[in-house]
Structure formats: C-alpha cells, structure tokens
Amino acid sequence: MDQALVGMCVNERRFVKIPPALAYGSEGVSGVIPPNSVLHFDVLLMDIWNAEDQVQIHTYFKPPSCPRTIQVSDFVRYHYNGTFLDGTLFDSSHNRMKTYDTYVGIGWLIPGMDKGLLGMCVGEKRVITIPPFLAYGEDGDGKDIPGQASLVFDVALLDLHNPKDGISIENKVVPENCERRSQSGDFLRYHYNGTLLDGTFFDSSYSRNRTFDTYIGQGYVIAGMDEGLLGVCIGEKRRIVVPPHLGYGEEGRGNIPGSAVLVFDIHVIDFHNPADSISITSHYKPPDCSVLSKKGDYLKYHYNASLLDGTLLDSTWNLGKTYNIVLGSGQVVLGMDMGLREMCVGEKRTVIIPPHLGYGEAGVDGEVPGSAVLVFDIELLELVAGLPEGYMFVWNGEVSPNLFEEIDKDGDGEVLLEEFSEYIHAQVASGKGKLAPGFDAEMIVKNMFTNQDRNGDGKVVAEEFKLKDQEAKHDEL
Numbered sequence: 001m002d003q004a005l006v007g008m009c010v011n012e013r014r015f016v017k018i019p020p021a022l023a024y025g026s027e028g029v030s031g032v033i034p035p036n037s038v039l040h041f042d043v044l045l046m047d048i049w050n051a052e053d054q055v056q057i058h059t060y061f062k063p064p065s066c067p068r069t070i071q072v073s074d075f076v077r078y079h080y081n082g083t084f085l086d087g088t089l090f091d092s093s094h095n096r097m098k099t100y101d102t103y104v105g106i107g108w109l110i111p112g113m114d115k116g117l118l119g120m121c122v123g124e125k126r127v128i129t130i131p132p133f134l135a136y137g138e139d140g141d142g143k144d145i146p147g148q149a150s151l152v153f154d155v156a157l158l159d160l161h162n163p164k165d166g167i168s169i170e171n172k173v174v175p176e177n178c179e180r181r182s183q184s185g186d187f188l189r190y191h192y193n194g195t196l197l198d199g200t201f202f203d204s205s206y207s208r209n210r211t212f213d214t215y216i217g218q219g220y221v222i223a224g225m226d227e228g229l230l231g232v233c234i235g236e237k238r239r240i241v242v243p244p245h246l247g248y249g250e251e252g253r254g255n256i257p258g259s260a261v262l263v264f265d266i267h268v269i270d271f272h273n274p275a276d277s278i279s280i281t282s283h284y285k286p287p288d289c290s291v292l293s294k295k296g297d298y299l300k301y302h303y304n305a306s307l308l309d310g311t312l313l314d315s316t317w318n319l320g321k322t323y324n325i326v327l328g329s330g331q332v333v334l335g336m337d338m339g340l341r342e343m344c345v346g347e348k349r350t351v352i353i354p355p356h357l358g359y360g361e362a363g364v365d366g367e368v369p370g371s372a373v374l375v376f377d378i379e380l381l382e383l384v385a386g387l388p389e390g391y392m393f394v395w396n397g398e399v400s401p402n403l404f405e406e407i408d409k410d411g412d413g414e415v416l417l418e419e420f421s422e423y424i425h426a427q428v429a430s431g432k433g434k435l436a437p438g439f440d441a442e443m444i445v446k447n448m449f450t451n452q453d454r455n456g457d458g459k460v461v462a463e464e465f466k467l468k469d470q471e472a473k474h475d476e477l
Contacts, residue, residue: 001041008045010085016041046086049131049150055112056129066121070160072105075244076117077159077259083152085129090144090151099158101259110135113153120157122197128153158198161243161261167224170239172265178233184217187355188229188271189371197241197261202254211269213371222247225264232268234308240264270308270373272354278335279352286346293343295328296386298437301340304377308352313368322381326438333358336376343380351376384437392436392444393424404465415460420449 004016018039020026028035070076077099082091093100102108104117112130120126130151132138140147182188189211194203205212214220216229224242232238242262244250252258293299300322305313316323325331327340335353343349353374355361363370387394400406407423408415424445427433435441452460 004041004043005045008043008048010045010048011087012045014041014043016043047084047148047150049133049148051133053131055115055131055134057116057126058129059124059126061123061125063121063123066124068160069119069121070104070117070157071162072118074104074160074162075102075259076104076120076157077101077257078117078155078157080156081154083154085150085152099257110151112151116153117155117157120155120160122157122160123199125154125156128155158200159196159259159261163243163245165243165245167228167243167246168241169228170241171236172239173235173237175233175235178236181231181233182216182229182268182271183273184230185215186217186271186273187213187215187371188232189213189269189369190229190266191269192264192266195263195265196257197263202256202262211369224262228264229266229268232266232271234268234270237265237267240266272373274354274356276354276356278338278354278357280339280349282347282349284346284348285344289344289347291344291383291385293327293341293380293383294386295341296389296436297327298324298384298386299327299340299380300324300382301378301380303379306375306377307369308373308375313374324438326386326436329438335374339376340378340380343378345380345383348377348379351378386438387434387436392439393448394434395427396432396434399467403467404462413461415452415465416458417446417449420452420460421445424448 001016001018003022004014004018008014016039018041020036020038023039024033024035024037026035028037033039079093079099080091081089081094083089105114107114109117110130112134113128115134116126116128116130130153132148132150135151136145136147136149138147140149145151191205191211192203193201193206195201217226219226221229222242224246225240227246228238228240228242240263242264244259244261247260247262248256248258250258252260256262302316302322304315304317307313325340328337330337332340333353335357336351338357339349339351339353353376355363355371355373358374359368359370359372361370363372368374404415405411407419409419409423421442424433424435425441428435428441435444449460452465454464
C-alpha cells in the first residue's frame with residue numbers, strides 16, 4: 001500500500017492489487033485476512049498534505065488599481081466558498097447572503113486564513129489552500145470539518161479598513177476660480193453617488209433628481225461626510241472615502257451593510273452661510289452716475305437669473321421685455337430689493353442672493369430649487385423717481401387755498417369719486433401733481449378718495465376734506 005499510494009492525486013481513483021509478500025504474508029490477520037491472501041483495494045484519494053507545507057495562494061483576478069492591500073490589524077469584509085481538497089463544499093458566505101467580517105492577523109481566524117488574506121486588494125479573488133495544522137488540526141471543528149482536513153477557500157475581498165483610518169479625499173475637479181471654501185456652519189447643496197468599496201451602488205441624489213441639502217460641521221450628516229465636505233469650492237467634484245467608524249458603524253443602515261467603507265462621489269452645487277448678506281459686484285457705471293435708486297423709485301431693468309453652478313433660471317432678455325417694479329414695495333424678494341438700491345441708469349451689476357433673502361427652503365416649485373443661492377446679472381434701463389415715503393400723491397407746487405371748491409366743479413358742496421378722479425388726473429397731466437410711479441393710478445385715486453370719505457357715504461364734503469399735513473398727529477402710532 002505504501003508503494004501504491006505514491007504519486008496519487010486528490011480525487012484520483014486506483015484499483016490496487018497487492019501480493020501476500022507485500023501485504024500480510026503467510027500469517028494473515030486472524031479472523032479477517034487468511035494467510036497468503038492477495039488483497040484488492042479500491043482507493044479514492046481525498047486529501048494530501050505534508051508537515052512542511054505552507055499556505056498556498058492562487059490569485060485568479062486582481063483589479064487594475066490596487067491602492068491598498070490587507071495588513072495586520074485591518075478589518076475586512078469578504079465572501080468565500082469553503083471546500084475540502086476533493087471539492088466537497090462545507091461552508092459558504094454566499095449561501096448565507098452575508099459577508100464574513102473580521103480583523104486579520106490578531107487571532108480571530110485560523111492561522112492559515114490570517115496569513116492567506118494578507119496582501120489582498122479590494123476586488124481581488126484568490127484561492128487559499130490551508131494544511132490542517134494551520135487550520136483545525138487533528139480534531140477538526142467538531143461539526144462540518146473532520147480532523148486532519150486540508151481546507152480550500154475561494155475568497156473575494158469586498159472591503160477593508162483599519163480602525164485608525166480617517167477619511168480620504170481625492171479631488172476630481174477643482175474650479176480655477178475658487179473665491180470661497182466651505183466652513184463649519186455653512187449650508188451645502190450637492191449631488192452624490194454612494195457606493196461600497198467594491199463598487200456596489202447604494203444611493204444617489206441624481207436618481208431622485210434633487211440635491212442633498214444640509215448644514216456641515218454640526219452633526220446633520222455622518223461624521224465622515226461632515227469632515228469631507230469642509231473646504232470645498234462651488235462646482236468642485238471630489239471623492240470622499242469614509243471608514244465605517246465615521247459612517248454607519250457595525251450596524252449599517254438600510255441597504256448599507258455593517259462595517260462597510262463608503263465611497264461618495266460628490267458635486268458641490270452651491271453653499272452659503274445663514275449669516276451671509278447679498279453680494280454686489282458692479283461691472284459698469286456710466287460717466288454720469290449721480291442719480292441713484294432708492295425706496296419708492298420705479299425701475300425698469302433686464303436680468304439673467306441663474307444658480308451658482310451656472311444653471312439658467314430665467315431671463316428678461318429672452319422674453320424681450322423689461323422687469324418693472326417699485327423699489328421697497330415687496331414686489332421682488334428681499335435680496336433683489338437690496339441689490340437694486342443705489343444703482344444708476346445704465347449700470348450693470350451682479351447680485352448674489354443667499355436663500356434666506358431669496359426663495360428660502362421651499363424655493364419655487366418647478367423653477368427654483370429649495371435653499372438655492374441665486375445669481376442675478378442686472379442692467380438698469382430706466383428710473384422714475386418715487387414719492388417721499390408714506391405718500392402716493394404729491395403737489396409739485398403751492399396747493400390752492402380753495403382746493404375743495406376747485407374739485408367740486410358743480411358747486412353742490414359734495415365731491416363724488418368721478419369728480420375727484422377727474423381733478424387729480426388733470427393735475428398730474430398738467431404737471432401740478434404727481435402720482436406714485438409703478439402703481440395702478442385708478443387704485444391710488446380711489447384710495448385717496450376713500451381716505452377723504454370719512455363716514456363712508458360715497459361722497460366727500462368740505463368738513464371731511466383735509467390734506468395730509470392737516471391730519472391729526474397720532475404720536476402713539
């Protein structure tokens with residue numbers, strides 16, 4: 001038998017015939033093998049090892065990029081099929097649909113596996129063959145693995161990190177013009193793709209067609225992202241690799257497995273700080289820029305509105321007509337109202353408006369994203385001076401001492417709305433009076449008449465009629 005087994009391979013089958021002289025000879029085995037018996041053996045070799053054997057490693061796939069390999073004390077996540085040398089399956093993480101997660105090189109694994117995993121890259125696949133004295137030895141594991149069994153593990157490495165790891169950042173695209181970088185307390189809007197180290201996709205803001213919006217440095221996101229989003233520019237693209245102790249830890253979350261390293265490819269759309277005010281950059285001023293816009297003035301201007309990443313939202317130039325407002329009347333967002341002040345006709349400026357002075361967290365459905373910083377490129381085309389604050393009509397000269405009688409043309413002692421309106425419009429047409437620009441003239445006149453019709457009977461008599469400076473003072477107001 002010693003001679004017959006030499007040169008056999010695992011899973012080889014031999015029929016062996018042994019003469020008595022090389023078996024039990026003339027004595028035989030009492031009660032079992034008669035003397036001078038020829039013996040026939042049907043032999044199937046299942047396992048073979050030598051006391052000098054070491055762990056054997058066969059790598060059959062290695063990714064093109066291998067920036068890091070397994071070192072002692074690293075924590076790894078891998079899938080495996082475990083078989084004996086003859087191919088019999090004894091265990092598989094694939095069947096359990098769960099990776100095997102463990103530290104390497106500190107005794108959590110059998111010695112042969114501790115050694116066989118060292119030097120692997122994420123994505124690498126290798127076969128590790130372990131002799132029994134580096135596996136479960138003479139006794140086996142007491143369940144599925146018999147004593148003195150060589151073990152074969154077909155391993156695919158999905159993930160690795162070290163508990164001492166911090167995040168890693170790889171800048172993909174950094175804009176040439178980066179006037180400001182994000183700081184703790186800023187509010188960011190960014191897109192991202194989230195994957196595991198082996199490339200398995202777990203989430204994407206692009207698939208929702210909506211940015212992820214958050215404060216940074218204040219614990220609103222996982223610790224690794226809080227750190228990784230600091231120091232970014234608007235328009236920057238970077239890759240942030242987050243170890244599990246700075247991500248979702250041992251428990252994981254949703255479709256993110258426990259102890260998983262996370263990879264975020266982010267694109268920063270915009271950011272601002274709640275303490276920000278508007279930013280104004282003047283690109284052109286005409287030689288005569290002495291008359292500046294103020295509250296109450298009627299303005300006509302063109303603008304292009306965009307997001308910080310350059311996405312165009314709206315343009316009056318495209319529409320072919322100006323945008324017309326009364327400054328300070330609440331007809332535009334507060335930041336725009338501020339940005340149009342102290343501007344002269346012909347001036348061109350860029351106004352950057354943070355969301356709390358724009359359209360806020362809600363945005364405008366289908367037009368302006370929530371929490372978006374807005375950029376307006378403005379050209380002021382016309383300015384009509386407004387009236388003093390609190391006035392909707394003023395006289396340009398001396399007021400007639402017989403004003404009521406002039407309005408009451410039929411002399412019946414009563415002024416109706418038609419008489420009042422006709423008189424005011426006549427004063428405006430002759431240049432003697434001026435209505436507040438930018439408002440509905442008829443509505444202004446009607447409000448003026450209503451203010452004079454103190455008893456609300458639809459007509460004004462002399463006793464009711466008073467100019468603004470004749471009204472009683474109300475200090476409490």
